[in-house]
Amino acid sequence: MVNRRRFLTLSSLAGLFPSFSFRSPQSPVDKAAITHPSTNALPASIGPLVISTWKQPKANAAAQAVLDKGGRALEAVEAGVRVPEADPNDMSVGYGGRPDRDGHVTLDACIMDEKGNAGSVTFLEHIMHPISVARAVMEKTPHVMLSGEGALNFALSQGFKKENLLTPKAEKEWREWLKTAKYKPIANIERHDTIGMLAIDGQGNISGACTTSGLAYKMRGRVGDSPIIGAGLFVDNEIGGACATGLGELVMRTCGSFLVVELMRQGRTPQQACEEAALRIVKKQDYKDIQVGFIAVNRQGEYGAYSIQPGFNYTVSQQKKTQVTDAKSYLK
Numbered sequence: 114m115v116n117r118r119r120f121l122t123l124s125s126l127a128g129l130f131p132s133f134s135f136r137s138p139q140s141p142v143d144k145a146a147i148t149h150p151s152t153n154a155l156p157a158s159i160g161p162l163v164i165s166t167w168k169q170p171k172a173n174a175a176a177q178a179v180l181d182k183g184g185r186a187l188e189a190v191e192a193g194v195r196v197p198e199a200d201p202n203d204m205s206v207g208y209g210g211r212p213d214r215d216g217h218v219t220l221d222a223c224i225m226d227e228k229g230n231a232g233s234v235t236f237l238e239h240i241m242h243p244i245s246v247a248r249a250v251m252e253k254t255p256h257v258m259l260s261g262e263g264a265l266n267f268a269l270s271q272g273f274k275k276e277n278l279l280t281p282k283a284e285k286e287w288r289e290w291l292k293t294a295k296y297k298p299i300a301n302i303e304r305h306d307t308i309g310m311l312a313i314d315g316q317g318n319i320s321g322a323c324t325t326s327g328l329a330y331k332m333r334g335r336v337g338d339s340p341i342i343g344a345g346l347f348v349d350n351e352i353g354g355a356c357a358t359g360l361g362e363l364v365m366r367t368c369g370s371f372l373v374v375e376l377m378r379q380g381r382t383p384q385q386a387c388e389e390a391a392l393r394i395v396k397k398q399d400y401k402d403i404q405v406g407f408i409a410v411n412r413q414g415e416y417g418a419y420s421i422q423p424g425f426n427y428t429v430s431q432q433k434k435t436q437v438t439d440a441k442s443y444l445k
């Protein structure tokens with residue numbers, strides 16, 4: 114119920130100041146910093162579109178295959194991100210992901226559909242496809258997020274198989290790291306393949322998914338932005354969707370993906386929204402040695418991407434074409 118007193122206060126303000134608007138005006142954009150307004154609008158019909166963080170042509174192809182058959186964006190993003198989850202050579206996601214500093218692979222993932230339904234798992238071990246567990250949380254429980262042992266037990270109850278996700282390659286690197294055990298997140302050294310994916314299906318509906326093994330050699334129990342709705346991923350079918358990658362702590366402190374979608378709601382293009390969200394981090398956090406990247410798409414099929422450091426790229430698939438593009442960045 115609308116708070117009557119507040120309503121009256123606002124109404125009288127509007128009476129006193131006829132130009133007073135209840136809609137918040139757009140905050141001024143730092144035009145000097147917004148150097149690359151999106152020119153990526155789709156020409157005629159939007160058609161199916163897939164965009165993911167980093168170089169992910171195989172994941173995009175799997176998502177596109179679903180969309181080509183008339184499938185839902187939700188199905189597409191799940192199928193898409195399952196590809197790097199199962200790939201032992203993708204060392205920031207699922208099977209083959211680098212472990213925490215105690216040698217355990219712990220996974221975070223979330224998914225969001227066009228109706229605003231969301232599911233998430235954090236600190237999940239032994240399950241190759243956390244994204245599918247996140248989807249099961251969304252569809253089969255009254256909750257949004259399950260964590261750790263509870264998430265694992267739920268996964269097992271749903272028929273997911275318990276597996277060892279630490280590959281010999283990841284274990285060897287970890288043992289090498291243990292010799293110095295220095296932990297300092299450095300931009301891009303991890304050859305990230307944490308995947309955030311957004312898709313628009315033939316009905317014009319948007320869904321998104323995000324999945325990761327998190328930062329290499331993180332503290333045990335650490336959860337990043339990727340499984341947090343509004344941080345690593347946010348979708349509002351009326352507006353668009355956004356995903357983040359990079360140092361999750363900075364994304365969480367600024368509700369990064371939610372911020373990008375809200376900026377689009379206020380009229381920014383996806384490109385402007387990604388840039389402004391990254392600038393918010395730059396303004397308030399110590400960003401010098403760290404990377405954060407955003408991707409976004411709006412209902413019109415325009416998309417954008419931006420990162421703090423150079424080196425972030427993203428993959429777009431539409432009309433049978435897939436392209437990997439270097440994102441513009443704040444630092445050159």
Ligand code: ASP
Nearest residue numbers: 307327328337358359361
């Ligand atoms: N955002 C992820 C995290 O902080 C890592 C990544 O994007 O690679 O866990």
